[in-house]
Amino acid sequence: MTSANRAIALQQAGTGGAGLALVCLSALAVALACAELALGPVSLTVDRVLAALAGDGTQVETAIVWQIRLPRLLLGLAVGVALGLAGTALQGLLRNPLAEPGLIGVTAGASLGAVSVIVLGGALTGLVPAFVATFMLPIGAFVGGAIVITVLFALALRTQGDTTLMLILAGVAINAIVGAAIGVLVYISDDQQLRDLTFWTMGSLATSQKELVLLVLALTGLMVPVFLSQMRALDLMRLGERAAFHSGLDVRRARLIIAASTALAVGAVTSAAGPIGFIGLVAPHLARLLVGQRHMVLLPAAAILGICLVLAADLAVRLAVPPAEPPIALATSIIGGPFFLWLLLRRSKSGGLRA
Amino acid sequence: MLEATGITVRYGARAVLAQVDIAVRPGSVVAVIGPNGSGKSTLLSVLTGERPPDAGQALMDGTPLTQMSPRDLAGLRAVLEQTPARDVPYSAAVLATMGIPRELSPKGVQDAVDKALAQVGMQALSHTRVDQMSGGEAHRAHLGRALAQLWAAHGLGGGRYLFLDEPTASLDLKHQVAVLAAVRQAASEGAGVMVVLHDLSLAAAVADHIVLLSDGRVAAAGTPAEVMRPEVLQPVYGLDLHVVDIAGQLTIVPAVSAFEGRPLTSHARQEIEDVRRNEPI
Numbered sequence: 001m002t003s004a005n006r007a008i009a010l011q012q013a014g015t016g017g018a019g020l021a022l023v024c025l026s027a028l029a030v031a032l033a034c035a036e037l038a039l040g041p042v043s044l045t046v047d048r049v050l051a052a053l054a055g056d057g058t059q060v061e062t063a064i065v066w067q068i069r070l071p072r073l074l075l076g077l078a079v080g081v082a083l084g085l086a087g088t089a090l091q092g093l094l095r096n097p098l099a100e101p102g103l104i105g106v107t108a109g110a111s112l113g114a115v116s117v118i119v120l121g122g123a124l125t126g127l128v129p130a131f132v133a134t135f136m137l138p139i140g141a142f143v144g145g146a147i148v149i150t151v152l153f154a155l156a157l158r159t160q161g162d163t164t165l166m167l168i169l170a171g172v173a174i175n176a177i178v179g180a181a182i183g184v185l186v187y188i189s190d191d192q193q194l195r196d197l198t199f200w201t202m203g204s205l206a207t208s209q210k211e212l213v214l215l216v217l218a219l220t221g222l223m224v225p226v227f228l229s230q231m232r233a234l235d236l237m238r239l240g241e242r243a244a245f246h247s248g249l250d251v252r253r254a255r256l257i258i259a260a261s262t263a264l265a266v267g268a269v270t271s272a273a274g275p276i277g278f279i280g281l282v283a284p285h286l287a288r289l290l291v292g293q294r295h296m297v298l299l300p301a302a303a304i305l306g307i308c309l310v311l312a313a314d315l316a317v318r319l320a321v322p323p324a325e326p327p328i329a330l331a332t333s334i335i336g337g338p339f340f341l342w343l344l345l346r347r348s349k350s351g352g353l354r355a
Numbered sequence: 356m357l358e359a360t361g362i363t364v365r366y367g368a369r370a371v372l373a374q375v376d377i378a379v380r381p382g383s384v385v386a387v388i389g390p391n392g393s394g395k396s397t398l399l400s401v402l403t404g405e406r407p408p409d410a411g412q413a414l415m416d417g418t419p420l421t422q423m424s425p426r427d428l429a430g431l432r433a434v435l436e437q438t439p440a441r442d443v444p445y446s447a448a449v450l451a452t453m454g455i456p457r458e459l460s461p462k463g464v465q466d467a468v469d470k471a472l473a474q475v476g477m478q479a480l481s482h483t484r485v486d487q488m489s490g491g492e493a494h495r496a497h498l499g500r501a502l503a504q505l506w507a508a509h510g511l512g513g514g515r516y517l518f519l520d521e522p523t524a525s526l527d528l529k530h531q532v533a534v535l536a537a538v539r540q541a542a543s544e545g546a547g548v549m550v551v552l553h554d555l556s557l558a559a560a561v562a563d564h565i566v567l568l569s570d571g572r573v574a575a576a577g578t579p580a581e582v583m584r585p586e587v588l589q590p591v592y593g594l595d596l597h598v599v600d601i602a603g604q605l606t607i608v609p610a611v612s613a614f615e616g617r618p619l620t621s622h623a624r625q626e627i628e629d630v631r632r633n634e635p636i
Contacts, residue, residue: 236453240440243497245405247454247504248429293444 018297021290025304032311036073037065039315041323071213072205076310078213078220079205079273080283082265084306085227087280088287088299092234093258094156096167097285098343101266102277104167105148105174110263110270111201112178113144118196119185138215142267148174149259203274203329205314212272219268224303226261230254231295238293276329278336279309285343309335356380357402357516357547361411364397364571371397372571374411379547381515384538386558387551388582389568390592395551396437396520398568402549403518404428416515430456432516433505437524437551439497443485447477447496450485454504456511463510471502474537476530494525495534502537505546517541519550523557535561555607559583567591579605 037049042064044052051057052065083101090099090106101107117140152170159166186197207213233254236244241251269276287301313331320326357379364372372394379385379402387395400406402413404420413420415431423431433454443450451468459467472481475495480488485496501517508514519538523531531554538561542548552558558565559579567575567582569591575582582588583598583605595610 232453235445238440238443238445239450239453239497239500240436242405242436243434243439243454243500245425246403246429246434246436246501248426248456250425294449 018291018294018301022297022301022304025290025301025308029304029307029311032308032315033073033077035315036076036311037069040064040069040318068206071207071210072314073311074217075205075207075213075269075273076314077307078217079269079276080279080305080307080310081224081303082220082269082306083276083279083310084283084287084302084304085224085299086262086265087306088284088295088302089227089230089234089258089262090280091284092237092295093255093262094152094167095237095240096156098281098340099167100278100281100340101145101262102275102280103340104152104171105178106145106152106263106266107270107275107277108175108178109148110141110145110267111275112181113140113142113147113267114138114271115182115185115197116140116144119189119193135215137212138219138268138271140267141271142264145267145270146260146263149263153255153259201274202327203276204325204327205273205310206325207272209272216268216272220265223261223265223268226257227265227299230258230261231299233258234295234299274327274329276310276332278332278340279306281343282332282336282339283309285339357413357415357549359402359411359413362398362401362408362413363410364394364401364406365409370571372401372408375568375571375573377402377549377566377573377576379516379549381545381547382542383563384542384548384550384561385564385566386562387549387566387568388553388555388558389574393568393591394571395568397571399434399518399520399549399551403432403434426456429454429504430508430511430513432518433501433508433514434518435498435501435520435522437520439494441486441488441490441493443493443496446482446484447472447488447499448481450496450500451503454500455507459507459511463507467503467507467510470506471499474502474533474540475499476533491525491527491530494522495530498522498534498537502541505541509544509546515546517546517548519548521551521553523552523554531557555583555588556605559605559607583607 034046034049038044038046042060044061044064048057048061049065052061053070055062057065086101087099090101090104091097093099114137117136121136121140151174152167155166155170182197182201186194189197233244233249236247236249237254239247244254245251283306284298284302287298287305291297291301309332310328313328313335316331317326317328359375359377362372362375362377363370375394375398377385377387377398387398389395397406401408402420404415404423404425407421415423415428420428445453448468451471452464455464455467472478475498477492477495477499480492480496485493488496498519501519505514505517517538522534522538526534535557538548538550542563550558550561552561562579565577565579565582566573567587574591575587585596585598588596588598588607597608597610599606599608
């Protein structure tokens, strides 16, 4: 190997073998996406799905694919990518491998923001044009998520040493506060609002609001390059903020970008799909096992794994007891809860969790 | 040249640094010494651009530090903090590349990393993850990162200053010497080095210029021979100590009486003087 090649290899060191893993994960994601379109109470073959997508299917097939399953798939893509990236970024930012948007209350904050828009936004909807009303939900969710991240960050900065306990306890408190606030909103809401609210507490990819799905997908798409632009920052953050600064990182700026992107991504997908837990914890951890710790490969791997997990969970709840459809959050929590306990156990054994 | 004048830093009402003047010339080593809490690390954090002083000004090659971006700073100086992170999931080689500016050629990156890892004796461990190293090894890996950044920036016409906070504290004697050799090499290649040291003998051995801090003020500054004198050091450290010239090398050791909490008698002082004068050890 020439010296130049060796040097490039060194810059990318710790990413060896990641290419193959990324290709395999992508193939898995594509397979799951096909299954998401094909399987359900009415199973379709792949060529019927393609025909329906091309507009050559029967009326029923076209309706199933275009009206029901495609929006679902697109929302699933957005949720998986957003939670995979947000989880990875939050863990890097807080230097804690147990930071997960749901556990530490970011998702709850986003939910409260969205629910507030549903219940209290009615007073505004008469005043603003319809397309702005569509935006109100993600904006509310973003603001809610951003407030929680700001609070958590202020707490984490004041904590000496290990932040795990602080973050988890803060998550307990924030989830309790949000639960109470949502309770108040439920109490004052009318019947229609109550139906919408129930949707939030469940979490689901089923949605009738196609504009919202497209908006969320676009927002998530916009956030992807922003997260990827922070890969060096996230690598350096692992060294601690002082060393990161010494190495040329504008820590304050990176912190702001990462926190805002996380709030935006989590807020966007929560506004459309409701709170879906543990994807932001499981996806980054599996990604680390598969591709290592460099964010150059870790971020893409976590995003693709997020898609795989969300689609697999959605398929599971849809195929479990058809045509009934349990909330997707049930499936993610059944897998994610024990996973989290296992991480805690490993942590208490080793005295410090290696991310 | 790095030139700081009138540096004052306050934590609340308490001045941690008061009117400190210090200069670091390229090609020379300045050791900052002083008791715990005398402001050494705070001074280092001001001079690295990490913390703006409450009063006074620090100029790096003529530009105020407060006007330089983190990137500008990283191109001019490298830093090893006192307690670098140990739970770093990257190998020493990867760690060494992380602080290197993007614009450097791959060849330049390779050379800088190789040179740095060789200086800290890390070649054999270059592919070992830092979080699986011992404390001393992890410290050396981080020193390797700082040196790689310095050499890489050097290749781009920067890399003029190196700051080290207690670089020898967690190392065995062999690696202490290796670190000091790296410090001297950095100076001989034109870098200005500021090193905070607790070990006075090592400071005397490595430094061209010594700044003694006491309660946030400069108690003494000058060559090792000027500063490393019992009458200068004793009041600052508050104990009796011997300064012995061993084969031209100033060695500072606390007097046994200091362990027992007794003031040094004038008789003992005279004895030490006699030893110093008559006995070429």
